[in-house]
Amino acid sequence: MTAGDKAVLPRRRRRRAGAQVRGVPLPLLVPALIGLAFLIVPLLALLVRTPWSSLPELLTGAEVWQALRLSLLCATAATAVSLVIGVPLAWLLARVEFPGRGLVRALVTLPLVLPPVVGGVALLMALGRNGIVGKWLDDWFGLTLPFTTAGVVIAEAFVALPFLVISVEGTLRAADPRYEEAAATLGASRFTAFRRVTLPLIAPGIAAGAVLAWARALGEFGATITFAGNFPGRTQTMPLAVYLALQSDPEAATALSLVLLAVSVAVLAGLRDRWMTAG
Amino acid sequence: MTRTLRAAGAGVAALLALSACSSSDESASSSSASSGAPGSSGSGRVSGTVTVFAAASLKESFTTLGETFEKAHPGTKVTFSFGGSDSLAASITGGAPADVFASASPKTMKIVTDAGDTSGTPVTFVRNQLEIATLPGNPDRIASLKDLTDTALKVVLCAEEVPCGAAARKALDASGLKLTPVSYEQDVKAALTKVELKEADAAVVYRTDVRAAGDKVEGVDFPESAGAVNAYPIARLEDAGNAAGADAFIDLVRSAEGRKVLTDAGFLTS
Structure with a gap:
């Protein structure tokens, strides 16, 4: 490579970018650009208004880490629950013809548009101590879900599951069904074909859906506070801690928000390269 | 490249235009506020919409008074925002447009006065006392505050950040009781709802909330509540777009008629 080549190359690259x-x-x-500013300016404002000098003091409280740990734990558990029941549900919607499939799909997406607080109330009606299902859980197993950490997981899974199902179903529809058909002609059962052929094929879609569901679960507020209540260490996740801190100490709320923001950005950025690249 | 910059400039200009609109709105409303201020309690001059931010516990009585107000001043409309006093105070200091603020504690009102967002000194118009809300028929036979410390009971309290939670904490501390609830709810109505839905066995709420819930809960008085009575201040806000309406509404709340509605709801007005 000559000196002249070196000089030409960057210029050409620059022109192409221009x-x-x-x-x-x-x-x-x-x-x-307005859209971009609309999304970024509030986040910048959070950074600008963060009380940096008192930040260490605000974030060393045991309650902060308790809430963060609980948030991460519950969001991860809710994602796991969503994966176990959501992937089969997505497969059913994408691969099996049955009457009323459109209606079922609409019902699955309903929690997406439902205000989370309403979701929380609905969960109380269903799974509360006096709910239509919860009553039996209580009578037979002595199991009550409201005001427990399990209740937080359920509330978060309720709002996060549709994100996973939609994402996985979309990937399944885009995946070529002929691979499964080929597996079937070679003697594989439908379940084996799903496990050995379909699942590896749609793994990126499942991963993307799981990340989306996790992020939604991490930020969940309305359904959680309605269904699981608010008790430090048991059901008080970060969004609840932020909301209550805002009532008495806006600076603490800002600091807590910053932690949640940093954690989500770190996790999403960490996963992005592996799973969520557009190409 | 220059075109990109120009485009970005256009975007910024659009944003500036948007913000300019909103700030001119604000100046318009504040100028109308100052012009409406003198002689504002004079009836007949009241018109338009009066926006009232009020503590969640005032919901039933203020809704009734709002209807009375609209009837007394035809053509007016009273819109309410009910919620935890602290979050309402935070919205007001954050610039939420409101004419009147009625809070459930002097502490939450002080947040707003300290920010210079009230005009004039807030006045106390009612006081509220705590009561235990139990399931209908009181199946757990709760008779005192001490009974709530039974670990077999699911008890919900208001979060200490909101006035009903602070009052409950004060009563518990004064009687040396240690009570671990299953949840610290974000406002008094949320605490009451947990009992109404039978998810909790008891909640410490205001007497007015027990009364408003009708037969869905049963109230139990406890003597310690006398030591933790909440005073409710009301004030017109500095940025009130409808100062005349705000004053007329506050007058109604403090009138004999207003006091009757509030007493009926379980408030102490003397």
Whole structure:
């Protein structure tokens, strides 16, 4: 490589990059930039208004770490629950023709549009001590879910599951069913085909759905406080701690939000390269 | 490249325009507030919408008074935002547009006065006392605050950040009782709901909430509540867009008619 080549190469690269930006029509670029600012400015404001000097003091309280640990634990457990019941549900919706499938799909997506507080109340009606299912759980097994950590997991799984199902179902629909058919002609049962062929094929979609569900569970507030209540160390997750801190000590709330933000960014960035690349 | 910059500039300009709109709105409303201030309690001049931020425990009585107000001043409309006094105070200091703030404790009102968001000194208009809410028929035979410390009972309290929680804590501390609830609820109505839905066996709430819940809960008086009575202050807000309406509403709350509605709801008005 000569010296001349070296000089030409970067210039050509720069010109190509410039052409890409210049090719974007203004009616698209302007709203896009406003959209970007709309999402980023509030987060920047959080950083700007963070009481950096008193931050160590605000974050060394045992309650903060208790809440963070509980949040991570519950979000992960809720994601695990969602995976166990959500992937088969997505498969059913994508691969099996049955009457009323459209209706079932609509019902699955309902928690997406339902206000989480309403979801929490619905969960109380179903699984509460006096709920239509919860009553039997209490009578037969002495099991009550409200005000317990298990209740937090259930509330979070309720709002996170649809994200996983939709994501996995989309991937299944995009995946070529002929691989499964080929497996079937070679003598594999439908379950073996699912386990050995379909599952590896849609693994990236499952992972993306799991990340989405995890993130949704981590930020869950309404269903959790309604169904599981608020008790430090047992059901008080970070969003609940932030909300209650906001009532008396906005600075502490800002500091707590920052921790939650940092954790989500770290986890999402860590997983992005592996699973969520657009290409 | 220059075009990109110009586009970005246009975006910024659009944002500035948006913010300019909202700030001009604000100045318009504050100027109308100052013009409406003198002689504001004079009837007949009241019009438009009065926005009242009030503690959750005032929901039933203020809703009734709102209807009375609308009838007395045809053409007006009273809109309410009920919630935990602390979150309402936070919204007001954060710039939420409201004309009147009625809070469930002097402490939460002080947040707003300290921020310079009230006009004039807040006045106490009612006081509220705590009561134990139990399941209908009181199946656990709860008779005192001490009975709530039974670990077999599921008891919910308000979070200490909200006035009903602070009052409950005060009563418990004064009587030297150690009570571990199953949950610290975000406001008094949420605590009461847990008992109404039979998810909790008891809650420490206001007497007014027990009365408002009708036969869905049963109230149990306890003597320690006398030591933790909450005073409710009310004030017109500095940024009130409808100062005349705000004053007229506060007058109604403090009138004989208003006191009757509040007493009926279980408040102490003397």
